[in-house]
Amino acid sequence: MKVRIEDSCTACGLCIETCPQLFQMGQTIAEVIGEIVPPQFEDSAQQAADECPVESIIIE
Numbered sequence: 001m002k003v004r005i006e007d008s009c010t011a012c013g014l015c016i017e018t019c020p021q022l023f024q025m026g027q028t029i030a031e032v033i034g035e036i037v038p039p040q041f042e043d044s045a046q047q048a049a050d051e052c053p054v055e056s057i058i059i060e
Contacts, residue, residue: 019044
């Protein structure tokens with residue numbers, strides 16, 4: 001599983017609260033810590049994507 005954040009991110013921080021092992025706050029938007037999601041964080045990555053208010057988290 002891969003994850004990325006699009007430029008439409010509003011930096012609300014919800015993804016960081018949901019899965020701080022994968023997301024961090026960058027200069028203007030949230031950023032992914034590593035592109036590949038470790039298996040133990042797949043559920044929380046999916047939860048972050050599902051709950052993103054602007055649907056900026058893309059999971060492939």
